[in-house]
Amino acid sequence: MKAPYQHKWIDGSVMDMPVGKVVCVGRNYAEHARELGNEVPAEPVLFMKPASALCHLEAPLAIPRDRGAVHHEVEMVVLIGAPLCKASDDEAKAAIAAYGIGLDLTLRDVQDGLKEKGLPWEKAKAFDGSAPVSGLIDARGVSTRQNLDVMLDVNGEMRQYGHTGQMLFPVFQLVAEISRHFTLMPGDLVFTGTPKGVGPLQVGDRLAIRLGNFLVTRTEVV
Numbered sequence: 001m002k003a004p005y006q007h008k009w010i011d012g013s014v015m016d017m018p019v020g021k022v023v024c025v026g027r028n029y030a031e032h033a034r035e036l037g038n039e040v041p042a043e044p045v046l047f048m049k050p051a052s053a054l055c056h057l058e059a060p061l062a063i064p065r066d067r068g069a070v071h072h073e074v075e076m077v078v079l080i081g082a083p084l085c086k087a088s089d090d091e092a093k094a095a096i097a098a099y100g101i102g103l104d105l106t107l108r109d110v111q112d113g114l115k116e117k118g119l120p121w122e123k124a125k126a127f128d129g130s131a132p133v134s135g136l137i138d139a140r141g142v143s144t145r146q147n148l149d150v151m152l153d154v155n156g157e158m159r160q161y162g163h164t165g166q167m168l169f170p171v172f173q174l175v176a177e178i179s180r181h182f183t184l185m186p187g188d189l190v191f192t193g194t195p196k197g198v199g200p201l202q203v204g205d206r207l208a209i210r211l212g213n214f215l216v217t218r219t220e221v222v
Contacts, residue, residue, distance in 0.1 A: 005054035007079065007187065009098075010135035010215065017079070017097070018187035022049040022131050023178055024075075024104055028167050028193025035196050044169050044177055049126045054189075057102060057132040057209065060222040063201055064127065068109025070201050073194035074152035074160050074209055077102040078171060079136055080188040084179035092175035095184070098136035101150070101211040104191050105130040108200070133189065134209065134217040141214070144171065148212035150195055154205050162195020169193075 007015040026045035027033040033040045055061075063070045081097025104125070111124035142148075147165035151158065164171065171192055178184060205221040 005051065005056065008056070008135045010137050012135060015098075015136070017081070019051050019054065020080075020185050020187040020189070021051065022053060022189045022191065023184070024049060024125070024191040025169070025174060025193045028169055028174070029162055029195045030166070030168060031162075031196035032194055032198065035198070040168070044174060046178060046181065047121055047125060049131050052128055053126055053131040055129045055132050057134045057217050057219055060220050061103075061105075061132055061201075061207075062129055062222055063105065063203070064107065065203070067107050069107070071106045071108045071198050072152060072154070072159065072201050072207075073104040073106055073198050074150055075102055075104055075191045075194050076100075076148065076150050076164060076171070076211055077133055077136075078175060078190040078192060080175070080184045080190065081139075081186055083186065084175065084184040087176045087179040089172040089176045092179065093172045096139045096171075096175065097186075098139050099142050099211065099214070100134045100136040101209050101215055101217060102131060102133040102189075102191055103209070104194060105132070105201075106198075131189075131191070132219070134211075134215060137214050142212070146212075148214075149210060151210040152197070153208040154201075156206075159199060160195050160197035164192075166195065167193060
């Protein structure tokens with residue numbers, strides 16, 4: 001059995017922060033919503049993954065091989081550092097402790113079947129290892145005034161590219177909105193949505209994932 005996930009800084013040192021829930025945002029980039037045939041939402045589409053879904057992005061990614069296609073969805077990730085409940089945008093900004101990059105791995109065939117039946121997505125989204133996360137960067141070292149690139153290369157070819165300026169719901173507004181529905185606690189992570197270009201992963205794929213000019217992580221699918 002693998003050691004449990006712990007939040008880590010970009011240098012690999014373990015953070016003194018509990019591991020909580022993972023809040024994910026669907027369809028936060030209009031072109032991604034359209035590529036899957038979904039309506040562009042008027043408010044954030046929210047779902048959750050448990051802490052057991054978390055793993056380290058730098059380690060080889062083990063994907064299920066018996067449940068259909070496993071799609072990559074690259075996303076900027078936010079670590080919450082203070083309790084938030086019904087917060088303002090400014091309060092949300094002050095509560096963000098760190099930024100990183102992650103993959104919202106999705107069992108697309110399973111998800112499509114669940115959506116056809118009007119059922120929740122957890123079987124497709126919340127399985128063990130479905131939320132790989134990079135080492136994290138102190139929020140004080142990241143300027144969100146500029147648009148941060150969110151990119152994924154597979155085997156040397158760009159699969160996904162977008163930037164945070166394309167988000168339908170910008171990060172501070174998004175975190176504040178989440179806190180109006182349920183309290184965010186220190187150690188919780190928010191996956192902020194994926195740009196267009198999602199697609200299947202195969203065993204042996206080599207991935208390079210980038211957030212702005214701050215972070216590049218490489219891994220391999222096994």
